[in-house]
Amino acid sequence: MTHAMPASVPGAPRCVLLGLGEGGCAAAEYVYKHYGQGNLQVFLADTAEALAPPASSSAASRYLLFGRELTDGEGCRGDSDLAAAAFHADQAMFGELLGACRLLLVTATLGGGTGTGALLPLVEYAAGMGLPVLVLVSTPYSFEGEERQRLSAEERQRLQALCRVFVELPADALQVTMPAVPVAEAAFARLALWLGEIAAGMLQPFINPLPELSSVKDSASPLAAASQGAAAGKVPAKGQEQLFFAFSELSLGIFSSTEPTRYNGQNLDVPTFQRRGISIDRGEGTE
Numbered sequence: 001m002t003h004a005m006p007a008s009v010p011g012a013p014r015c016v017l018l019g020l021g022e023g024g025c026a027a028a029e030y031v032y033k034h035y036g037q038g039n040l041q042v043f044l045a046d047t048a049e050a051l052a053p054p055a056s057s058s059a060a061s062r063y064l065l066f067g068r069e070l071t072d073g074e075g076c077r078g079d080s081d082l083a084a085a086a087f088h089a090d091q092a093m094f095g096e097l098l099g100a101c102r103l104l105l106v107t108a109t110l111g112g113g114t115g116t117g118a119l120l121p122l123v124e125y126a127a128g129m130g131l132p133v134l135v136l137v138s139t140p141y142s143f144e145g146e147e148r149q150r151l152s153a154e155e156r157q158r159l160q161a162l163c164r165v166f167v168e169l170p171a172d173a174l175q176v177t178m179p180a181v182p183v184a185e186a187a188f189a190r191l192a193l194w195l196g197e198i199a200a201g202m203l204q205p206f207i208n209p210l211p212e213l214s215s216v217k218d219s220a221s222p223l224a225a226a227s228q229g230a231a232a233g234k235v236p237a238k239g240q241e242q243l244f245f246a247f248s249e250l251s252l253g254i255f256s257s258t259e260p261t262r263y264n265g266q267n268l269d270v271p272t273f274q275r276r277g278i279s280i281d282r283g284e285g286t287e
Contacts (some may be wrong), residue, residue: 023109
């Protein structure tokens with residue numbers, strides 16, 4: 001399901017979602033395709049050239065190939081040191097990209113070379129620019145083998161110190177939803193979906209931005225009036241203007257492609273207010 005998003009709101013903080021490495025790019029692209037942009041800008045950064053040609057000029061502009069002189073555009077092939085060097089070789093490109101950024105979220109899957117090796121240099125560089133940085137990564141699947149790259153304890157501690165939020169998801173937690181010997185392609189696709197849904201949740205204020213505070217009149221707003229009345233010990237008279245809460249239909253997210261949980265004929269995956277048609281009106285006595 002594709003979620004319609006509002007057009008960019010003037011004056012809202014610009015947030016960048018940066019997919020790093022093949023797995024991180026897949027997660028970021030999932031967010032772009034299913035949630036659009038809004039005030040969010042999505043970029044895909046890798047040391048390997050895209051396997052398929054970009055579908056549009058917009059897609060081409062979002063793809064960042066870095067370290068070409070070191071990797072020949074063929075990726076790091078599990079060499080995290082090469083990935084770090086590739087980032088440093090083209091860090092000026094990232095500086096231009098993040099120049100107007102107010103917040104950076106990086107997605108990556110650990111285990112290969114690019115995401116694991118370039119993650120810490122990228123975060124150090126962004127933090128050095130004064131940017132708030134959020135990081136969302138996943139550990140390798142057990143079936144990938146012990147030789148897959150992982151963060152060292154020192155790297156993890158450094159990332160935790162630099163990031164506003166550092167989240168590391170265990171990929172093996174997804175294996176309970178897959179066959180005992182999962183098809184690798186399907187396993188990685190499901191991991192990208194999981195990372196993408198969580199990234200979208202972390203970025204909700206940018207995907208669905210709140211209205212500007214300046215658009216709310218201080219003295220005339222119901223919230224301000226209620227606050228002033230409460231401060232004075234007054235209870236609003238029946239029929240006075242009250243706040244109005246508008247509920248909108250919510251997406252089932254990652255549960256949209258699974259069998260629904262049913263009880264007494266009801267789909268329990270659907271939020272209660274949505275199943276029961278609940279709304280909150282303005283109260284009795286209002287027009």
